[in-house]
Amino acid sequence: MQLDHTVTVEEAVQLLAMVGDLSMGQPTDGSIRSARLAERLALADGAEEGACAHARLVTLLRWSGCTANASGFSALLGDDVGGRDAMLTHTLPPGTRMSFTSVAPLARIHCEVSGAIAEAVGLPPEVETGLRRVWEHHDGGGMPERLAAPHIPRLVYYVNLGSDLEILARAHGIDEALRLIAARSDKKYPAALVRLLAVHAREWLDANDAPPCPAPVPALAARVPLSIVADMIELKLPWLLGYSRRVADLAERAALMAGLPPAQQHCLGRAALLHGIGRAAVPNAIWQHSGKLGAADWEKLRLVPYWTARAGVQVPSLRAEAALASHVYERLDGSGYYRDLDADTLTMPQRILAAAAAYAALRMPRPWRPAFTAPEAAAVLAAEAAAGRFDLQAVNAALGAADGTRLDAGDTAAKRKSLLSERETAVLRRLSLGESNKEVARELKISPSTVRTHVESIFRKLGCSTRTAATLKGLTLGFI
Structure with missing residues (x-):
């Protein structure tokens, strides 16, 4: 029986917002806070309820195309995560070259992908259009089409002003944030909206933990495949495409072979689709590195499952799946991360997820190595089980689900040692x-x-x- 791996559009939007924030080097609730400010500005400007809701959704999804151009920003800035944070906070090092010709193609990718995501999850056309125009400026100096008023939806200005106020006030304080925003009056945004924002900015920032009452959007109750989140994450590294889907399929079938109940099989499949969320926070240069990582880079990798666990805080309805997903790199001998758990605390679903993810990774090529054959991947897992890092039953289940291969206890430590x-x-x-x-x-x-x-x-x-x-x-x- 095919298990249901769908979520509501609202849940998908919240997850995509978090992935976007991580990709841009922002706090995981940055887009949520920006969306509240954009809504408040829209309300103060007299926008209808529907337009306010659309501004909220565009703000939440405005970074949803950022994984697709991560490699381009990595080449341009050296660090696609830290570099884009510096762009947003106006802290790029002096002399950084950011010409229109170098950035516009990346903006086009971003806008097309975010618009396509909005279309795929069935959001209103106003949201899709807003996402495709979100980098355009009032005076025609934006990207990628250099559109100007009146060809830019007004909600784009709500989004950009709310987003810029949240980011700049956090980075520089409210007075400097308002000065930076005022300097772009009638350039990036209409002067009248800049003045309106300045009147209410302090009040809105003080109240930003409590959202306004948004108008309901019927489309948000529809259900969409959870895999759309995994696919968006994996656009960051083309050699990862399809990885989470493979892990989900393998983990579910392994759970069935191991005799786990249907509820745990279901949770495992959904957790596998979520397990890469934290990967968005790590610069591409680290993922592409073929040699030994330094301590600072390794610490960023250790935080990947931590950020995945945080998804359960942001989307409480997926708390169980996010918690399971965040155990994917734990090992029985305590050598895993980020919690450093061991065999005394790791459950069978957690052990199966770890084995399934490792096998799927071995069977896919990486920039620094070709894909392992099925026997080679099985041999690696056998050695890992022999060394006490993977659970033998979980490994057997994963191998059996993959191609029917199974390991006997005699195939582990004793035989390996005697070879x-x-x-x-x-x-x-x-x-x-x-x-x-x-x-x-x-x-x-x-x-x-x-x-x-x-x-x-x-x-x-x-x-x-x-x-x-x-x-x-x-x-x-x-x-x-």
Whole structure:
């Protein structure tokens, strides 16, 4: 039976808003707070209830295209997350080149994707149009089409003024925020709206924890696939496309094979579709890095599941799924993150999600390696189970769901240990670093002829004839 992985449009919008905030280096409630200000401005300007609701939705979704152009901003600014935060807060380093020709193509991608998302979830045409025009300016100096009034919907000004006030007041204080906004009067926004905002800005910011009463939007009660959130996240890194869908399918089938009840199967599938939310907060340069990460970059990766867990706070109806999703990188030996849990606390659904995500990742190519074959991926999980990091039952369920492969207890620690001796393992690890026989001999304090004997034995046992192939086999079997 196909399990239901839909959410309401309102829930999808809230999740997309959070992903957008993380991608732009903003607090996870930044778009919510900006939307409240945009609504208040619309109300004060005499807009009808429907227009106020549309302004709220455009504000929440205004970053929904930002994952699609993350690679472009990474190339332009070096850091797609921190760089765009600096753009929003007017803190880019002096001399940063941000020409129209370099940014306009990225703005076009952003607007097209966010408009397409609004269309896909069935939001009103006014919302879609607003998203496609959200970077245009009152005087025609915006992007990507350089439209000017009256060809820009008025709700775009509500959105931009509410958003800019929230971001700039948080970064610089309200007085400086109003000065920066006033400097763009009759350029980015109409002067009359700037004056209206200035009158109420302090009052609205003080009351911004309590939202105004928005008009109901019937379309928000409709249901849409939760996978739209996963797909939006994975636009950030093209080599990730489809990953969360694969994990969801594998985790659900593994849960069925493991005998978990339908409710847990359902939660696992939905959690898998959410588990990448926190990935949006990490700059592309870190994801693309092929070598060893420094401490600061590694700490950003450790926070990925934390930000995913925060999605349950922002969308309480998905709290259980977000909590499960945030355990995807925990390991039985306590070496995982971000909670550093171990076998005493990890449940079977959490263990299955971890195994399914690891297997799906191995089976997909990455910029620094090709995809593992099914036997190679199974060997990696076998080694991880033998080392005490993955649960053997969960691994068996994931492998069985993938292609029917199963591991017996005898395939884990004992057989792995007997394959290569400790000395052969040490030699293989040195070979994987590109060292010659003489260099290995010097490091291990043995003779070159002894190294040569060990290399021949390693090749024979691993069924290899080259050092590169032996290295790959060593990685898949967990010797390296």
